[in-house]
Amino acid sequence: MAMIYLRKATLADLDQIDYLIKDAKKLLAADGIPQWQGDYPQKTDILADLEQGMTYLLIVDQQILGTATLMTIPEPNYQNIYHGGWRTSDQHYATIHRIAIKSDQTGQHLSDFIFSNLLSEAIQLGFKEIRIDTHRQNLRMQHVLEKIGFEYRGIVYMDSNPADRRNAYQLFLDKKIDYLSK
Numbered sequence: 001m002a003m004i005y006l007r008k009a010t011l012a013d014l015d016q017i018d019y020l021i022k023d024a025k026k027l028l029a030a031d032g033i034p035q036w037q038g039d040y041p042q043k044t045d046i047l048a049d050l051e052q053g054m055t056y057l058l059i060v061d062q063q064i065l066g067t068a069t070l071m072t073i074p075e076p077n078y079q080n081i082y083h084g085g086w087r088t089s090d091q092h093y094a095t096i097h098r099i100a101i102k103s104d105q106t107g108q109h110l111s112d113f114i115f116s117n118l119l120s121e122a123i124q125l126g127f128k129e130i131r132i133d134t135h136r137q138n139l140r141m142q143h144v145l146e147k148i149g150f151e152y153r154g155i156v157y158m159d160s161n162p163a164d165r166r167n168a169y170q171l172f173l174d175k176k177i178d179y180l181s182k
Helices: 011-030 043-051 110-124 139-148
Strands: 004-008 055-060 063-071 094-101 129-135 151-157 165-172
Touching: 004 110, 011 043, 011 055, 011 063, 011 094, 043 055, 043 094, 055 110, 063 110, 094 110, 110 129, 110 139, 129 139, 139 165
Parallel strands: 094 129
Antiparallel strands: 004 055, 055 063, 063 094, 129 165, 151 165
């Protein structure tokens, strides 16, 4: 079995993260998904995440194979949601953004590991609610989110741009577990 874990990224990881993001852009383009096909995310976006300590790396057998950002501040693009709504919460939520796994690793279920670790990190940071969005054509990510238990909540627009429509999802980590009934 491979040794798999998540660690916080450092500034020294900037070029490797940029490579993973560019690799993910190519995969999305090959799938005909317009997400990330413009200037976003750029190296400056990645650098800002790194400087705020919000970027994580998925390490598999001492190789960096994935990255994701776990934002701990409210996502401005989630203020308005259409054709649905967020489940009632205290608005203290974390947001997962900029997930990329090396494209030659598809089918290895590495997204399961990165999400499991990000959810654990969110709990350690005191969050019980996670939000995320993905392009409506990104069926691969939608499948992963639904498999984990995220619920589709509606549509959000990035920077109020009607051409940049995303499916929004929400997950609560505080569901009560009844161990005695098993």
